[in-house]
Amino acid sequence: MEFGIVGLGRMGGNMARRLARKGAQIALYNRSFDVTQSLAEETGHLACDSLQALVDALATPRIVWLMLPAGDATEATLQALRPILAPGDLIVDGGNSFYKDVQRRTAWLAERQIEFSDAGVSGGVWGLENGYCLMFGASEAAAARLRPYMEKLAPASDRGWLHCGSVGSGHFVKMVHNGIEYGMMQSLAEGFALMKNKPGFELNLGEIAELWRHGSVVQSWLLDLSADFLAQDQTLENILPYVGDSGEGRWTALEAIEQGIPAPVMTLSLMMRFASQGKSDYANKMLAKMRQGFGGHEVKEG
């Protein structure tokens, strides 16, 4: 056994399940051992109760795949793994880390001859059944070692995984992917909002979403998902109009600014999410006061 997964949340857990279905046997570690044990029983994988145990369980050269939240969790685990791994071992960061952090860590791990690879993973909760879309950066040698696992995780052995380039490129490509996702989602949402409120037509948004799935130019997975939930309830009356955002949408906007390349739709989609979080309230109060100041327009107080 040469391959272990650290982090068995929604993504990591299902990836372990998919590898089991495809006949791979691997080692598992999760902060909470209950989760590890339960998943090991389900899959036949090996449960490890510490990072050291996982490292001990793997034959060298090892592959340790981290499926952790970007930021502190990933950083702390890398700090813990670095001294206990051996030269030639390979760590894969499968979370959504910033590509510049990846590049920094690559150099830092290389000081101990530990290889590093960054794998962007798309596919969400559907990946277990359909396979994950994997975009990774790695040296040629590391890519060759990862290939058998990529072939099992991806939708088909020759499709849905790509060695994009040097380390960092995987998360860079995933970052842009998510930026595109922001814009596509926002565009779909705006369109349905225009139909929802259209007086006179009483449109059935669930039927329209389903319709467009068949032959239209906007066919997409995001539309498929929308058709699913709109078929059940198109009022969305119990949903709060709050849209979270995660690092990659922000990083894509930063990247556009840094490169000096216009990405207005991706950036604006991010900012509309900020607005949904109430973050434009002060600006709006200023505007209300300015209107009052020059035109005597009423200001709503509350």
Add this chain to the structure above:
Amino acid sequence: MEFGIVGLGRMGGNMARRLARKGAQIALYNRSFDVTQSLAEETGHLACDSLQALVDALATPRIVWLMLPAGDATEATLQALRPILAPGDLIVDGGNSFYKDVQRRTAWLAERQIEFSDAGVSGGVWGLENGYCLMFGASEAAAARLRPYMEKLAPASDRGWLHCGSVGSGHFVKMVHNGIEYGMMQSLAEGFALMKNKPGFELNLGEIAELWRHGSVVQSWLLDLSADFLAQDQTLENILPYVGDSGEGRWTALEAIEQGIPAPVMTLSLMMRFASQGKSDYANKMLAKMRQGFGGHEVKEG
């Protein structure tokens, strides 16, 4: 007496006051006669209790200046005036009508040899003291008749009024003016929002607004107004983050689309106002559901 004002609200009332201060005597009409009487007593102008009375009080060729809300109020008054005015009389629409409506009405009034002029008026509640900025469309002949009144209403006899071109051009220029206003306001508001929330600096927004009034590139009347209210209260904690919008911001955006000329900042400023009015809620609910659909992200229910 040749000149009458119809509509004595915030704008029309103060314009009547300014004309009185400058020595003009005019006739007044307002839907509510109390308002007319009270203003006539204050200014020495003539109070009329009906449109017919106002028409009767004026010597031909008359000038009737409407200072009414665009839309139904203006349309109804024009319908009432058309049959009771004489050929050669001149109606001025000083409200914020859409310039295409102006052009349509010009032709319709010309059928009875009634002249029409459209005057965009800026200056808000400060116009009484400082003078109004007036941009109007009219024939050359009508412009010559209006000149003495423009000279009194404007900040100075030779500054602050402009015969922009043919009828319609006045409201077109005023429409663009307001579109610009939307963008400038939004830009100022965004900037103060970034400073309001900046951890570590505890910036005094009132002092900063006052500072920028002296020598900086963003010196502007909108900044002056902001400095005023921020000096009193920079928390704005009792203000609701709701920003109204009126016709001209929308028309400017429509104009950009019709001409095919990018006006992203003016248009987006308008849409941020829509968002402040809660009009992006359905789109945001859709986005929250999509995120749940592909990534299992939590949806807030309420």
Add this chain to the structure above:
Amino acid sequence: MEFGIVGLGRMGGNMARRLARKGAQIALYNRSFDVTQSLAEETGHLACDSLQALVDALATPRIVWLMLPAGDATEATLQALRPILAPGDLIVDGGNSFYKDVQRRTAWLAERQIEFSDAGVSGGVWGLENGYCLMFGASEAAAARLRPYMEKLAPASDRGWLHCGSVGSGHFVKMVHNGIEYGMMQSLAEGFALMKNKPGFELNLGEIAELWRHGSVVQSWLLDLSADFLAQDQTLENILPYVGDSGEGRWTALEAIEQGIPAPVMTLSLMMRFASQGKSDYANKMLAKMRQGFGGHEVKEG
């Protein structure tokens, strides 16, 4: 024979071909008779050399499907058909007309008891093989008569066509569909632009587009198309950066402004197309001059 198509361009021609493959026999008319004859030979449909001939060839109650450019061509053909059709006949406007024009025409045709239906058709050049996505507005009676043809034109007899509601709703839904398309396209394009120019990674955009087709959240038909052309040439060096726009992108933006619902991404996508057409040049010249005015920044002259 009850069904005729008027307008045999890229869309109309292929729709006639698809109907032939599905066993329907129809009448054809095109402004240029060469096109009509050639298509009739290929499909076995009936070639008509005038609108009158097409009307004469069809049994009542007739169905005449217009597949013409919106605007003058559609208007002129409706003017020509109205007097020569009989009460009970049904005209379908399959072009991209503005839904408010559809509503106006519905009333005008109803004066002669001619039924009207508006059918938005998506699917482009791929519709012949895969079927068209059809969204139409019609009375219940008209919808029933159209059903057999919808079943043949759509991807499957029970999928890809929808009677959306009353007349006008079809083109309304299609309009919003195209607005969404604008935003999705822009988002994809922005993302690839960020990858194209990324120093250090030398990403293969064709491989990345192909990758994302398998399991990723941005899976979409627009991505499929992008993967096709990027596989052939990802430099795009011989393509001019000029993006055309058509009525529906503009109408969607107008609709958002009219309803007062934010659609910033769809609207901005439209405006970026205007910019690609050189329509922001004057604004940019103004900006360059302002920068020179306050900061002495160099202005490029040419």
Add this chain to the structure above:
Amino acid sequence: MEFGIVGLGRMGGNMARRLARKGAQIALYNRSFDVTQSLAEETGHLACDSLQALVDALATPRIVWLMLPAGDATEATLQALRPILAPGDLIVDGGNSFYKDVQRRTAWLAERQIEFSDAGVSGGVWGLENGYCLMFGASEAAAARLRPYMEKLAPASDRGWLHCGSVGSGHFVKMVHNGIEYGMMQSLAEGFALMKNKPGFELNLGEIAELWRHGSVVQSWLLDLSADFLAQDQTLENILPYVGDSGEGRWTALEAIEQGIPAPVMTLSLMMRFASQGKSDYANKMLAKMRQGFGGHEVKEG
């Protein structure tokens, strides 16, 4: 003599001139000694031919005001000054440095008991006559030492300068100021573009800009500047539609993303500048190819 200026370009040179007019005598240093000598002759200030000479010429505790391009020039000069200044000396960075760089440098200079202050300076080429708008961060003690110079540089001794807060706050406030400037400029430019191209009205943009300066809500210094150049030439036919951008517009956009506060207008103004620089070409080529792919729309090749 306690005060020296390093960097005598457009800004630094005029600041030295203004200080001379106000009766201060200072030391000057510029990379090119010709410039230093010429300005010293004009102003009566002391010409120094090296940083060391400037340091030697000043009595302790010194104030050395850098008026250099942000980035390498400022960094190199700080590196050179740090070892040759004495504890208690004060460096002022008057360029447009990023506020996080300021904070980093503050700590690094404090290791040698050198004080640091960051002064954002607005006013451009007009500052010599009208005074500069100065926003600076400093300790209380440093602020007290800078006060006499602020009073001379500002439009009036008590207006136009502000001690915003701790070191870093000056450039933070200046950064936001410039972000606002981007949005105000863009809004004005969009408005004039809509008027420039308006068929039927033949508007005189120079007259309109001048008009709005008197009593309108969009009164602003940027409008004053626009009125100046439009009065001379409103065709702008010899100007290239290329708009440069500098660090502060980008940093403001980054700040908005980092804080998670919507700043769509400021950000979009920046991106429209990128577009004016041809940086959306690849995205536009992608869009043209997608349109060809699904709809057979013509692609312009060149």
